Amino acid sequence: MLDVALIPGLPLAGFVILALVGSRLPRRAVAIIGVGSVGLSAAWALLFGAALIASHDVHQSQTLWTWMALPHFEAAIGLSLDRLSLVMVWVVTGVGFLTHLYSIAFMADDEDYARFFAYMNLFVGSMLVLVLADDLLLLYLGWEGVGLCSYLLIAFWYRDPKNVRAAVKAFLVTRIGDAAMAVGLFLLAAYTGTLRIDDLMLRLPHTFPAGAPVVVAAAALLLAGAVGKSAQLPLQVWLPDAMAGPTPVSALIHAATMVTAGVYLIARMQLVFNMAPAVMAVVAWIGLATLLLAGLSALAQRDLKRILAYSTISQLGYMFLALGVGAWTAAIFHLVTHAFFKALLFLCAGVVIKSLHDEHDIAAMGGLRRHMPLVFGAFTVGAASLAGLPLVTAGFYSKDAILQAAWASGPHAAWLWAVALVGALVTSVYAFRALFVVFLGETRREPARVSSLAMSVPLVVLAALALLAGFVQTPSQLGGISVFGGFVGPAVGGQVGQGGGGPGWLLLVASGASLLGLLIAWVLYVRRPATFARLADAPAWVALRQFALEGFGFDRLYDTMIVQPFVYLTRANVGDFVDWLYVCLAEVARLLHGLMSRAQTGRVRWYAAGIALGALLMLGLVVLR
Amino acid sequence: MQQVPLEHALLVAAILFGIGLTGLLARRNLLFTLMSIEILLSAAGLAFVAAASRWGQADGQVMFIFILVMAGAEVSVGLALVLQIHHALKTLDSDAIRQLRG
Numbered sequence: 001m002l003d004v005a006l007i008p009g010l011p012l013a014g015f016v017i018l019a020l021v022g023s024r025l026p027r028r029a030v031a032i033i034g035v036g037s038v039g040l041s042a043a044w045a046l047l048f049g050a051a052l053i054a055s056h057d058v059h060q061s062q063t064l065w066t067w068m069a070l071p072h073f074e075a076a077i078g079l080s081l082d083r084l085s086l087v088m089v090w091v092v093t094g095v096g097f098l099t100h101l102y103s104i105a106f107m108a109d110d111e112d113y114a115r116f117f118a119y120m121n122l123f124v125g126s127m128l129v130l131v132l133a134d135d136l137l138l139l140y141l142g143w144e145g146v147g148l149c150s151y152l153l154i155a156f157w158y159r160d161p162k163n164v165r166a167a168v169k170a171f172l173v174t175r176i177g178d179a180a181m182a183v184g185l186f187l188l189a190a191y192t193g194t195l196r197i198d199d200l201m202l203r204l205p206h207t208f209p210a211g212a213p214v215v216v217a218a219a220a221l222l223l224a225g226a227v228g229k230s231a232q233l234p235l236q237v238w239l240p241d242a243m244a245g246p247t248p249v250s251a252l253i254h255a256a257t258m259v260t261a262g263v264y265l266i267a268r269m270q271l272v273f274n275m276a277p278a279v280m281a282v283v284a285w286i287g288l289a290t291l292l293l294a295g296l297s298a299l300a301q302r303d304l305k306r307i308l309a310y311s312t313i314s315q316l317g318y319m320f321l322a323l324g325v326g327a328w329t330a331a332i333f334h335l336v337t338h339a340f341f342k343a344l345l346f347l348c349a350g351v352v353i354k355s356l357h358d359e360h361d362i363a364a365m366g367g368l369r370r371h372m373p374l375v376f377g378a379f380t381v382g383a384a385s386l387a388g389l390p391l392v393t394a395g396f397y398s399k400d401a402i403l404q405a406a407w408a409s410g411p412h413a414a415w416l417w418a419v420a421l422v423g424a425l426v427t428s429v430y431a432f433r434a435l436f437v438v439f440l441g442e443t444r445r446e447p448a449r450v451s452s453l454a455m456s457v458p459l460v461v462l463a464a465l466a467l468l469a470g471f472v473q474t475p476s477q478l479g480g481i482s483v484f485g486g487f488v489g490p491a492v493g494g495q496v497g498q499g500g501g502g503p504g505w506l507l508l509v510a511s512g513a514s515l516l517g518l519l520i521a522w523v524l525y526v527r528r529p530a531t532f533a534r535l536a537d538a539p540a541w542v543a544l545r546q547f548a549l550e551g552f553g554f555d556r557l558y559d560t561m562i563v564q565p566f567v568y569l570t571r572a573n574v575g576d577f578v579d580w581l582y583v584c585l586a587e588v589a590r591l592l593h594g595l596m597s598r599a600q601t602g603r604v605r606w607y608a609a610g611i612a613l614g615a616l617l618m619l620g621l622v623v624l625r
Numbered sequence: 626m627q628q629v630p631l632e633h634a635l636l637v638a639a640i641l642f643g644i645g646l647t648g649l650l651a652r653r654n655l656l657f658t659l660m661s662i663e664i665l666l667s668a669a670g671l672a673f674v675a676a677a678s679r680w681g682q683a684d685g686q687v688m689f690i691f692i693l694v695m696a697g698a699e700v701s702v703g704l705a706l707v708l709q710i711h712h713a714l715k716t717l718d719s720d721a722i723r724q725l726r727g
Contacts, residue, residue, distance in 0.1 A: 602726030604658065604719045608649050 004062045004079045007048070007089055008128035010041040011096075015121040022114030034117025035100040038124050042093035049086045058083050058491075061134060061198075072193055078134035080197070083491035087332060088131035088264055091339045092257050096124045098458035099252040102347050105454040106248055106354065116156060116246070123149035127257050131264060136185055136195040139265075143181070143229070146258045147174055153253060154245040163244040170238040177228015177235055184221025187214060188272075201271050210275045219276035222269055223283060230262030230316045233290045237554050239313055243305040247350030250305060255312045255346050256339035263319045263335050267328050267492055274326075284324025284409070288419050291317025293552055295426035299433070300548035303360040304349050307434050310551070311386060312342055314427060318402050321420060325413075327405030328492035329473075329485045334398035336484075337469050341385035341395055344462035348379040351455060352438060355447035362434060367443035372451065376439045378459040383435040385466040387428035387518065390511035391478070394470030399424060400510050401473065407506055417506075421513050428517020429524075436525040477504050634675030641668035655710065655717040659703045666696045 014037025022030055052058045063078040081089070100120060107116050126145025133139035155167030189195050191214055192203045208215050226232075231239035242254050253259075266273060266283065273280050291314045298310035315338045322331035352368060352375065353360060369376045385395035403424070406416040473484035524532045535541065547553060599610075645668055648661030670689045677685020711717055 600726055602723035604655075604722075605650055605653070612646055612650070 004048075004060050004081050004132060005064060007041055007045050007093070008079070008125050008132060010037045010044070011121045011128065012125035013037060015118050015125055018114050018118035018121060022118055025114065027113050030114045030117055031104045034121055035097070035104060037121055038093060038097045038100050041124070041128070042097040045089045045093045049090065052081070052086070058086060063134070067137070073189060075135055075137045075195060077138055078196075079132040080134035081132060083488050084267060084332065085131045087336060087488055089128060091336055092124065092127050092131065095256045095339050095343050096252055098461055099248045099343060099347070102350070102455050102458040103248040105452040106350055107246065112156070119149055119152050119156070120249075120252070123153070123253060123258070127261070130261055134196060134198070136188070136197060136200070140182065140185060143225075143261060144178065146253070146261065147171065147178065147229070150242070150253050150258055153249040154242050156245055156249065166241040166244040170242045173235050173238040174228045177225045180221045180228075181225025184218045184225065187218045187221065197268065204271060204275065208275065211277065212275070215272060216276040216279060219272045219279040220282070222265060222272065223279055226262030226265045227286065228262075230259050230320070231313050232262070232286050232316060232320055233293065234554065236290060236294065236313050237551065237558060240306050240309045240551060243303070243309050247305070247346055247353065250309070251343045251346030251350070254309065255342040259312060259316060260319070260335045260339065263316065263323065263331055266323045267332055270328055270492060280324055280326065282324070284321050284416060287317045287320025287322075287324055288416060289317075290314065291321065291423040292419055292426070295423050295430065297548050297551050298430040299426060300545045302362055302549070304353065304362050304365070304434065304438065305346070305360060307362070307430060308342065308345055308349060311427070311430065314423065315342065315386070318399060318420065318423070321416065322402040322405055325405050325409035325416065327402065329488050330398070330401035330405045332488055332492065333401055333473055333484055337385065337394040337398040337466070340462055340469055341382045341466040344378055344459065344466050345382035345386065347455075347459055347462065348375050348382060351375045351450060352447075355450045356445055357448065359445065362437045364444055365438045366441040367439070368447060369439040371443070371447050374451065374456055374459065378463045379435055379439065381463040381466050383431040387431040388424060388510070388514045389518070390514060392467060394466050394468065396511070396514070397470035397474055400475060400507060403510050404475065404506055421509065424510060425513040425517045428514045429521050432518050432521035433525055436521055440526055475507055477507055628678070631675055631679045635672060638668045638672040638675065641671060653718050653720050655707050655719050658719060659700060659707065663696060663700065666692055
């Protein structure tokens with residue numbers, strides 16, 4: 001029997017084995033179990049998916065068992081595979097497998113080898129539960145599972161307090177969104193009596209008219225959950241700090257898969273969002289603001305991984321923009337291509353950072369082109385795809401689909417498009433800045449040799465995908481291929497919003513923005529770095545750069561608004577006034593005890609007198625009553 | 626045979642009880658404490674016997690035999706304890722033995 005449950009089951013089984021006996025197994029066995037479980041899952045997903053497509057019935061539901069059955073509410077552990085989740089499964093298992101393979105070499109010297117692979121397997125399993133869940137409650141379980149793994153893996157090197165702080169920050173900030181999402185689920189469950197996604201989609205339109213307050217509230221709460229998980233404004237502050245984890249973790253969790261869960265959630269719950277147009281508009285504007293601000297922040301960063309982190313936030317902003325204008329397919333398309341090129345960039349960054357002995361500052365890098373040509377080539381492909389270099393890269397096609405959709409959307413369409421275009425220019429500048437500063441110029445530090453087959457293979461495969469994955473969906477002027485849209489479209493429905501919605505010059509302008517960004521980066525960082533450095537030292541510019549470096553002061557804002565008052569309150573309450581009541585009780589008891597123990601003199605005659613007196617008292621009571 | 630009035634018997638019992646109690650509270654030697662307890666028990670026994678004679682029922686006598694048995698047991702345990710205490714602490718002054726004070 002073809003079995004959906006095998007897809008998340010294999011990585012979860014790998015986790016169980018590694019968690020129980022991993023520390024006693026030899027490293028080779030740990031690697032085989034850790035990578036093999038995800039690899040098998042990927043292969044199975046590929047075969048299973050292909051078989052489903054061949055049979056033209058890409059909708060498999062499987063109820064494993066009943067989770068809870070209440071009089072008016074029932075939740076089942078059920079998996080459901082449709083076209084949307086199949087795409088997600090392929091991305092998660094595919095990129096997951098490549099990242100695991102890379103980790104064999106990357107984590108080779110780490111003492112906690114088994115723990116790393118156990119967490120990674122648990123992550124892949126949870127993520128697969130999330131995308132395959134038939135029921136929003138199960139989806140929430142996966143959602144929390146990936147959050148937990150994110151926390152565990154950010155703090156993987158827990159001996160450094162900085163990493164633990166970053167992990168706690170990530171956990172708490174996403175918790176805000178998760179709490180809102182839980183309330184949203186309660187709302188939906190309370191008003192429709194089910195959290196099964198299919199039933200919900202059937203019942204909701206009959207229960208409420210479009211724009212009903214309950215639906216708007218539910219959509220807004222779900223959006224809050226998505227915003228937290230996908231690091232959008234105003235909850236984006238955790239992602240740059242999350243780079244404290246090992247680089248494969250950043251590649252898999254904080255770039256390719258977990259952070260896209262918010263996008264998946266909105267695409268999955270699109271009916272709810274369609275019924276709340278106001279929230280849809282908010283989604284678009286949040287995405288727009290995020291993509292621009294995060295892009296500008298990325299321009300100012302000096303830490304290679306933080307550049308990529310801000311870039312991830314910015315690209316997720318593009319996906320939110322696409323979701324907000326109803327271009328579901330474009331959002332998922334960008335999710336897929338982004339997963340490939342951003343995982344590629346992170347894995348390249350991992351090699352660079354490792355070879356320079358944990359150096360993150362791009363100012364200390366340079367000239368690495370000659371020392372690691374393969375990584376240089378891979379990073380070039382990744383950066384080009386991120387920048388959306390026209391015609392040859394996957395990023396170009398997916399970003400263009402979003403720009404076209406923004407152009408074709410309702411009111412304010414021109415604004416959405418224009419800001420997204422500026423964002424594309426900024427993206428191109430920072431992508432090529434990283435490439436040029438790290439790989440061109442003169443060698444500032446001699447790198448050590450770290451490359452191995454396990455590291456090179458994922459880079460090559462991902463580079464190929466970052467180039468070729470775009471050709472499944474091209475605008476009408478460039479062939480109008482619509483394999484991706486044709487495949488995912490029926491699952492996500494709504495407007496396809498691509499395949500040539502806008503006029504042809506949109507394509508030219510988008511290409512121009514990308515090439516202009518390349519040119520600017522070339523002039524600033526390769527042709528005339530000295531002139532630029534002089535310009536950059538102007539006081540106003542330095543202040544602005546510092547502001548962007550700190551992510552536009554969000555951290556400081558939250559620090560003064562939330563963290564400091566909280567710390568102040570805890571200081572004020574260091575004596576714990578609630579505890580006073582209990583302290584008083586204890587004191588009274590102690591006082592009474594002192595009094596009573598005074599009577600226990602240890603003298604037999606004293607006790608005898610007590611007994612006699614007591615007997616006399618009793619007798620007196622009986623007689624005089 | 627002239628019956629002793631109940632009041633007299635009870636009066637004697639009360640006096641005996643008072644003597645016993647006074648001895649119990651006043652004497653510090655443990656041997657005298659034990660003897661005082663014997664007097665207290667005898668007072669109670671006398672009251673039982675007198676009451677039984679007054680009502681013409683045997684229950685009082687039965688109670689007295691119980692008290693005798695109990696007193697015998699009490700004295701044997703008490704004397705054993707006194708011996709042990711003397712052995713361990715070299716004193717029988719009950720005020721000096723205060724190791725159990727709280």
